[in-house]
Amino acid sequence: MTCQLSDQVYLGLGLNAPSGLLTKPDNTAWVGLQLPSPQEVFSVDINPTIAYKLTLEFTIGVGAQIEYFKLRLNHGPFDPLVGARAFDATDWG
Numbered sequence: 724m725t726c727q728l729s730d731q732v733y734l735g736l737g738l739n740a741p742s743g744l745l746t747k748p749d750n751t752a753w754v755g756l757q758l759p760s761p762q763e764v765f766s767v768d769i770n771p772t773i774a775y776k777l778t779l780e781f782t783i784g785v786g787a788q789i790e791y792f793k794l795r796l797n798h799g800p801f802d803p804l805v806g807a808r809a810f811d812a813t814d815w816g
Contacts, residue, residue: 732773733773733782733784734771744764789816
């Protein structure tokens, strides 16, 4: 997305989701259920930019890349002796 503020100044914004994954087996008797399940990976990139037209042929711009990342791993079914075995993480970068 772009927006022209004047004859020489432009703003831009990019937004995308480069990673996404969700796995959850339907069969709870499946032998592979002890592997991390369900799993979730999600990320979003936000890219704000600004540009300035110096001459008809030359424009200079600057931007940033901001990313949100979420990860969730669950290891098999709930075990009353061990409890829930899960790992959750989120971060901005």
